[in-house]
Amino acid sequence: MPHPIPKKGSKADLDYLLQLMNMIFPISDVLKQEITEHLVSFEVKKDEVLVEQNSYCHYMYFILKGALMGRTTYNGKKIVTYMSIENEFVSSISGLHGTNVSKEEISAIEDCSIIAIHNDVLQRLFLTQFDINYLFRVMVEKYYMDAQERTHIVRVGSAKERFLYFAQTKPEHMERLPLEYVASLLDMKPLTLINIKKQHELNIVKDKETAEFCIAIERCMAECELFKDKDISLQSLSKYLNFSTHKLSSLLNNQFQQKFIDFVNTYRINHIKAQIAMPGNLQYYTIATLANNAGFSSRSAFYKVFKKMVGMSPVEYARSLAFNS
Template identity: 20%
Template sequence: MNINFLRPLNDQIGNVMINKLLQTIEKAVDVDQDEKELIARLFHEKKYAKGEYFLKEGDVCRNVGFIINGVMRYYINDDGEEKTYGFAEGSDFVCNNESFLPQQPSRQIIQALEDCTLLVIGYDDLQEFYTSIKSGERFGRLVIEQVFVKTLQGLNSFYTDSPELRYEKFVKEYPELLQRIPQYYIASYVGVKPQSLSRIRSRNIRRK
């Protein structure tokens, strides 16, 4: 069943979600009450069922998302082989800046690994966020830098780090995901087959 929909944040559940977003924003910049109300109007709830796509290859990234709950993965399709290079979970922002900023088709893919609830803001509304909120551009720049650096590090690591090192980085960066997502996605992130991942995990356990 497709449960992908948008709705305004005008109920109690919506208030809980927008407060979570505001807490994240206020860790970086100050916002006054009028700006908080504007943010609540600009962001909308959107749900993705497990397996649905936030962004498909060849599509233009139209939204920036803030994950309330659930897990998403970033990957590319390399000659028919899926190569996972990053994950996003609760309180993370999700976006493909290389597609979103110039509004051009994406090579990268973003997929829900669990049922996910996000607050999303579209490209045009984000421009209003930048112009109407005193620190909007600064916060936007911080988010773009955060997502871009994380994406770049993930892609570089995929091609430069050993599978053992990538597994160690996964455990350090995403400890809660070890038991939440299928092992073949972790193997895809590490860059090995699931059988090889089992051997890497065994060696990692023996070293502790």
């Protein structure tokens, strides 16, 4: 298959590249002129090879649209070594500057629009232009940070942990690029990746549902004040929420880390504490009345729960507020 043929870069592409370069470091008029004269563009079709393995890479590429990947063949197996998308520079690191052959091919995952500068031009500019040296240093630093991340991806833990790390750091790659290439990059079989991805998406749905269930539980307590019902039970609350008793109990234990009665009593005690703290409230209501209004049916049970949760008796708590006011 013939390689993509370079064409003269358009003014719009040139202006875009110069704008991005200026954001990194202000470039001189001389460098702008050199780039204007030597910038070329490539249109690369999906699956087309831009640079073959064991051949020379003659350009530093910049992706305007599409996605490229590096891929090496080892023992008859093709292994993806990186994937890059829009606004990223791409070249061969093993064959950088075209001085050595590339140990990996560069090919298109999608139809791509690419602009590039020949390595011979870059080598000449390195000798005369400080700004291109600085810009190249920034690009190389970013590349090695990405390379370190890719190395970390394939080394960390299990297949599931590698997937989670990649999904968090490269979410756009996971949703956009073919799973077979992502699987190769993560050193796992495509079917393994598909199964892990499905389970992860299912867990996200479950987590969202769990969060919504927890909000409903808290709302019926904080807004509807169901804790004031002396006869409230796991069964009555689950019926109110339209949950099964098992689901409600599981949510309380796993999400709130409380048993049902402790969960209800926490709302009751916090409500009573707020009532005690209101100026003048104890002139009109006894603490026992506040407890009764909050859902406690037994004075002794209230005092026991209050001391356990607050660390002092209701009377001592009221005195501490008066002392500190």
